Amino acid sequence: MPEAAPAQRASSKGRRFRRRLRTRIIASFALLGVCLTVLFAYASIAARQRVESQLVEDVMNKNLDASWRSYVATAGKGNLDVQVQQMRAFLYVPENFERLRQERPDWYALEDGIHPLSGVDDNGEPYSYKLGVRKTPNAWFYIAYDMSQVARGEVQFKRTVYTTVVVFTLVSLLVGWWAASRVMRPVSDLAGRLRAYRGSSNPTQLAPMFPEDEVGELAKALDDYSMRLTDVVQRDREFNADVSHELRTPLAVIRGATELLLTRPNLDEKVHQRLLRIQRAEQQCSDLIGALLLLSRNERGQGTSDVAKVAEQLLDSHRAQIGGKPLELVLEGERGLVIDAPDSALSVALGNLIGNAVKYTQEGKVVVRLLDDAVEVVDSGPGLSEEDAAKLFQRGYRGTHAGHSQGGGIGLSIVSRLCELYGWQVGVRPGVERGVVATLRFHPASP
Numbered sequence: 343m344p345e346a347a348p349a350q351r352a353s354s355k356g357r358r359f360r361r362r363l364r365t366r367i368i369a370s371f372a373l374l375g376v377c378l379t380v381l382f383a384y385a386s387i388a389a390r391q392r393v394e395s396q397l398v399e400d401v402m403n404k405n406l407d408a409s410w411r412s413y414v415a416t417a418g419k420g421n422l423d424v425q426v427q428q429m430r431a432f433l434y435v436p437e438n439f440e441r442l443r444q445e446r447p448d449w450y451a452l453e454d455g456i457h458p459l460s461g462v463d464d465n466g467e468p469y470s471y472k473l474g475v476r477k478t479p480n481a482w483f484y485i486a487y488d489m490s491q492v493a494r495g496e497v498q499f500k501r502t503v504y505t506t507v508v509v510f511t512l513v514s515l516l517v518g519w520w521a522a523s524r525v526m527r528p529v530s531d532l533a534g535r536l537r538a539y540r541g542s543s544n545p546t547q548l549a550p551m552f553p554e555d556e557v558g559e560l561a562k563a564l565d566d567y568s569m570r571l572t573d574v575v576q577r578d579r580e581f582n583a584d585v586s587h588e589l590r591t592p593l594a595v596i597r598g599a600t601e602l603l604l605t606r607p608n609l610d611e612k613v614h615q616r617l618l619r620i621q622r623a624e625q626q627c628s629d630l631i632g633a634l635l636l637l638s639r640n641e642r643g644q645g646t647s648d649v650a651k652v653a654e655q656l657l658d659s660h661r662a663q664i665g666g667k668p669l670e671l672v673l674e675g676e677r678g679l680v681i682d683a684p685d686s687a688l689s690v691a692l693g694n695l696i697g698n699a700v701k702y703t704q705e706g707k708v709v710v711r712l713l714d715d716a717v718e719v720v721d722s723g724p725g726l727s728e729e730d731a732a733k734l735f736q737r738g739y740r741g742t743h744a745g746h747s748q749g750g751g752i753g754l755s756i757v758s759r760l761c762e763l764y765g766w767q768v769g770v771r772p773g774v775e776r777g778v779v780a781t782l783r784f785h786p787a788s789p
Contacts, residue, residue, distance in 0.1 A: 375514020
């Protein structure tokens, strides 16, 4: 796992880099430059080759015609006259056809027209020429046009074209980088201002800082969204504060009345137990209100908690609610674990785990085991399916064994949110033989 983490971070960084708008703009310009220059180079080379071939063939055909006319004019006694320097003319009369077939069999088999020939001579030197052929009953005319100079020119031309492709690509890349910087500068400025407002409850309007263009419209939309979101958050905070204040008052009355009644002498045992139950319920309500208020503000409460003490209080509270179930609640492990969180947060998180174990275990034991940096709640209930384990901490999800039991499926969702707020970890797994083991860990697990 530690070796895979850097690879995952590098892969994520690579994906973010590929998805950046600036990178896409630069790549688009570079790709456009490459495509245009490659297309231009291909068209230039093809046009040059076609024009050059056409010109050479025209020259050779003219010389073939001139050679024929010279032969006819001199009655076969004059020399062949060639107008171009890199050309050579050859004339063969019928009595020399056999010698031609032996000396130049490739020429002998050619039909009338222009034919490209290339290869390596006896000295190992490459040659390339075009051969014009004109065959008549009285004589065969051959004109060889040396293409080596043309080939050298073609190599130089292609080299020039390839250099042009590279230069145009670099120019396109620079233009793309410049254009992307110009285009993305307002967007980057907008993102920087948004990051600067992080954590501010009253952000400054962004639209006046940008011109009336697409980025300005985006800034206006963000301002509108920010105002609506700020109003929603403000109303939510005011509602939570009002509810917390209004609920604390009657709870304080209940707590005062209960404490006063518990001080009376000669109190009936059943009444005493009911008053203790009311007192525990009031404490649970106060803890839950405090935890929910902290979650709504997304801030941690101050204070420390003795985990063993809170766990013992929660077990005492649930023992009074077991009824007639043959269920034993046990606290195991070493005392002394103290965490940096108020009792209300720990009571809500651990209380939900214990409450679920008690609710779904009909007989046997529920063991709360104290570890060095965690608490385990082990029950002997019906167990847990894979689907339940995957969705158990989702808001509103009720497990397979919930049946017609009361509850909206938000208890474990609150536990998960508290763990995110305080940096804890919570998880469930099947027991050794049956039941479920829920673990609340107060420090992040080592990789």
